[in-house]
Amino acid sequence: PMLEFHGVTGSNSRSELERAVNYWTRSDIRAMVNQYKQYIILNIANEWGGSTLSDADWKNEYKESLTTLRNYSEYRDLLIVIDSNEWAQDPAPVKTYGQEILNHDAARRSAHGGPNAANVAFGIHMYGRWDSSNPSKFHVSNELATFKNTCNFPIIVGEFGYNHNNGNNNLGCTVSHTEVMSACQTRGYGYMAWSTDGNDSANSWLDMMDNWSTWTWWGLQVRDNANGIIATSVKCSLFGGGSSPITIYADALASDWANWSWNSTVDLNNSSPVKNGTKSIKVTANAGWSALSLRKGTAQSTAGKTKITFWVHGGTGSNKSIKVYASTADSGGDTTGKIITATANTWTAITVNLSEIGNPASIKRLHFQNNSSTSQPAVYFDDIKLE
Template sequence: MMFNLNAGLASAGRHLVALASLVGKHADTLSSDKAQADRVGLVAIFARLKTTIIAMTLLTLTASAASAATGFYVSGRSLKDANGNNFYPRGVNNPHIWFDSQAYNVLGNLAARRTNCIRIVWSRSGSASRLDQILQRCKDLKMVPMVEIHDGTGSDNPNDLISNANYFARTDVANVLKKHQRYVLVNITNEWGSYYKSAYDWKQAYKQPITIIRNAGIVTTLVIDGPNWGQNYAPGVQYGQELLNHDPRHNLLFSVHMYGSYNGSTSVNDAMRAYYNANLPLVIGEFGYDYNSGNNNLGCRVDHRKVMQYANQYGYGYIAWSTQGNDSGNAWLDMMTGWSGTTWWGNEIYYNNTYSIYNTARPSTAF
């Protein structure tokens, strides 16, 4: 609620100052009787505005406190935890839905590396009971779980978004999310929208899913991937505020994935700076690196160190892809071997640079 109320407070404050100035400017130039009448009228208006401002301020503080009490929320470009402290995700994607036992058992290893956020690769086929166990394990290890539905990846069909929203709103799943709402994040759909999806259609398609999830009583931060397989940052900048206004909780975190579309020397900075200048919250939900001089299945030559550096500079989070379990074409993105050892990519993400997870991650104070 803070976004709309702050605008109202600013407007009311400007009117208050203008009226006070008007009283001072014209009091001496009016006839005594007329001046007295005008002053009485202006003072009455002044008093009503003052009362309104006080009420709006209290409502703003109440809304902020309510958000803080129930879980994560956004304020401007910042993601805040249930205690009102900034939280900067530093984490990895973990394929729970495809490698159930391995992904679950590796969580302790990831926590020991100071991971503070786990993007849980999930599906509508996943049971609420197993999701509950995973979220509880993340809580015990003080890692923030971000649950993402992989069904609908790259789809242009809005029904896929609606189906995923209905999964989160399903009574048993919604109850699990409410149980863990103090520290869970909900990523509605992984990379919905192909390279051909327009910014307008992307924005319109997300409105109904947001409403479905909120109507189910889920209040935590909802994460929205950009279109073009997550790589187009511009629609979020253009329509992010409209989507925030549509959400009755005003609690959305936008996500950009960085692969081949971010090979340019300035493209990583351009994307983060655009969100920063628009005062919008952002997380880099996936990213890769320059493997084999770009001769890979994703055409990826991303400077991953710049991703991590700029995320730190702008106060945004990053979540690298991925622990292990990629197919042969994507195996270069595995961070682990045997679900315990560390590959070159894993060392880059965790240890080998100034802005690595081990060097910059701080746990949420919500635990």
């Protein structure tokens, strides 16, 4: 989680930023941070800096804030987020002064016996000043590309909204949320959509949940989009997560994977239905016990991985029974299988734990077999991953 001080939003006052820093340096707050510091990120002050604060003043005040916080042992190794100027919506001050701030932080950490390396990320929020279709506003993909390719700064899109009511909303927000998520995924930047629940009435269109229990339209967009939380999130290693997922299929077969199916008609470029992205795999079983079989040129190690995940759509008619298993060789070395159900007319997320199919050390072929003695209508697969 990211802790943040929310009481100085839009302020240009140095004393208000100092008030936020003084909060973090309270003994009771430092004790809490010390207890949970391996899990948390600290945002010094949400959106400090309004439309009249100069970029130079923004930079200078945050350098002072870093100096103060790094004086305390609880904050010397913590990742600290600094929101950009103008309610965090202006990328210019980060481009101009980001490196100076990073150099300053590295020097402060080194002065306290730590590494001569910064541990700061910059927060950018995307609302009314962002819209790639409007030349008078910031272009999402282009700006993130600049950060990645020119500045190479650590960036978090710490808040963003969507084009609610065609821009007729209290924030004048017309930004494309799908572009935000896609551009972040492409550039390797994290994002946090605003917000789970609890907004006031004017901002209630940004609630992702209703009464902390039911997903809203906005929440489902963030959760289920092709570049949304389900498709892209990786469990943190602190909570038992491992390395990044290995993609086997996402709009196309990944490199070194090939179609070795039997008694099946397979379309790897199917355009409908699709769960994520623009393509899925369509498989028509031409005989009983036929299968979609995907073969890796060099066997895929499963080291650090625990499961195979994918989406399946049962097509028309009745539900279909499918056996999922792997082979450790081109011929033979078959694992045990797990029977799953492809529910008709809907996409279903499937997880096959490696422990359920014998914990193979490597996968040479991955099979999705028609668990029936007769031919079957088309079934569809999408976003196949080893995680």
